[in-house]
Amino acid sequence: MAGSDTSQLCRDADAFIFDIDGTLLNTHDLVHYRALNLAMREAYGVDTTIDGVPYHGMTDLSILRASVALAGVTGLEFEAKLPEALGVVRREVEQNSATLDPKVCDGIPETLEKLQRKGKLLGVASGNLETVGWHKVAAAGLRSFFSFGFFSDHSERRADIFRNAVREVKQRCGSEARVCFVGDTPADIEAARESGANIVSVCSGTYKREELMAFAPDLCLKSCMELQEWL
Missing domain, CATH: 1.10.150 (DNA polymerase; domain 1)
Incomplete structure (x- = not known):
C-alpha cells in the first residue's frame, strides 16, 4: 500500500484495537x-x-x-x-x-494519548483470558485508555475475538465505522483480515519485520513509536 494511502487509513480509522502481549507490553514475570x-x-x-x-x-x-x-x-x-x-x-x-512486571512497549503511552486526543475509540483484543489480560494492562498503567476488551474466555479462535471487537465498534460508532487493529504476530494479521478490518503490525514482540511482511499487513513498523507519524 502506498504511504499516503496508509496514512489516510490510519487517520480515518474510528477505532484502534490493540493486542496485549508483544504489542502493548512484554511481561518480565512468570x-x-x-x-x-x-x-x-x-x-x-x-x-x-x-x-x-x-x-x-x-x-x-x-x-x-x-x-x-x-x-x-x-x-x-x-x-x-x-x-x-x-x-x-x-x-x-x-x-x-x-x-506482574510488564514492560510497556516503545511508544505505547504516547500513541494512546495521541489517539485519545483525536477522539478515537480504543479497545483491546487478546488471546488472554479476560482476568489475565486486564490485570496485565492495569499493571502496565494503561487501563484508563481502553473502553472495552475482548478475550478468549469464550472464543478459542483469535479471528472470533477480533470479529466480536469489530461488532462492538460498529454498535458504538455506527455500521460504517472503520477499525484498525494493532498487533505483533501473523495471527493478528490473519484475524484482522478475517474480520474485515485493517491491521498495523509492530515488531515489538518476537516476530521480525520480514516475517510479518510475508503476511501483507497494511503497515509494518518497528514499534508504536513510529505509528505516531501516521496518525
Missing part, C-alpha cells in the same frame, strides 16, 4: 506461564508445560488444548475439564497479580 502450567496439572493431571507449543499469537484456550494433547489428553477430556482449567488460570493470576 505469572501467566505458571498459571497455565498449574491449570494443566490440577485439571488434567498432567505434569507438563506449555514450552512444547509455539504459543506466540495463540489464545489461552488453544495453548492449553495443544499442550495437553501432547501429553495424551483427548479432545473430549479437554472440553470436559476446560472450565476447571480456566478457573485455575484466573485464580492464579488474580492471586499473584501484584507480582
Whole structure:
C-alpha cells in the first residue's frame, strides 16, 4: 500500500484495537506461564508445560488444548475439564497479580494519548483470558485508555475475538465505522483480515519485520513509536 494511502487509513480509522502481549507490553514475570502450567496439572493431571507449543499469537484456550494433547489428553477430556482449567488460570493470576512486571512497549503511552486526543475509540483484543489480560494492562498503567476488551474466555479462535471487537465498534460508532487493529504476530494479521478490518503490525514482540511482511499487513513498523507519524 502506498504511504499516503496508509496514512489516510490510519487517520480515518474510528477505532484502534490493540493486542496485549508483544504489542502493548512484554511481561518480565512468570505469572501467566505458571498459571497455565498449574491449570494443566490440577485439571488434567498432567505434569507438563506449555514450552512444547509455539504459543506466540495463540489464545489461552488453544495453548492449553495443544499442550495437553501432547501429553495424551483427548479432545473430549479437554472440553470436559476446560472450565476447571480456566478457573485455575484466573485464580492464579488474580492471586499473584501484584507480582506482574510488564514492560510497556516503545511508544505505547504516547500513541494512546495521541489517539485519545483525536477522539478515537480504543479497545483491546487478546488471546488472554479476560482476568489475565486486564490485570496485565492495569499493571502496565494503561487501563484508563481502553473502553472495552475482548478475550478468549469464550472464543478459542483469535479471528472470533477480533470479529466480536469489530461488532462492538460498529454498535458504538455506527455500521460504517472503520477499525484498525494493532498487533505483533501473523495471527493478528490473519484475524484482522478475517474480520474485515485493517491491521498495523509492530515488531515489538518476537516476530521480525520480514516475517510479518510475508503476511501483507497494511503497515509494518518497528514499534508504536513510529505509528505516531501516521496518525
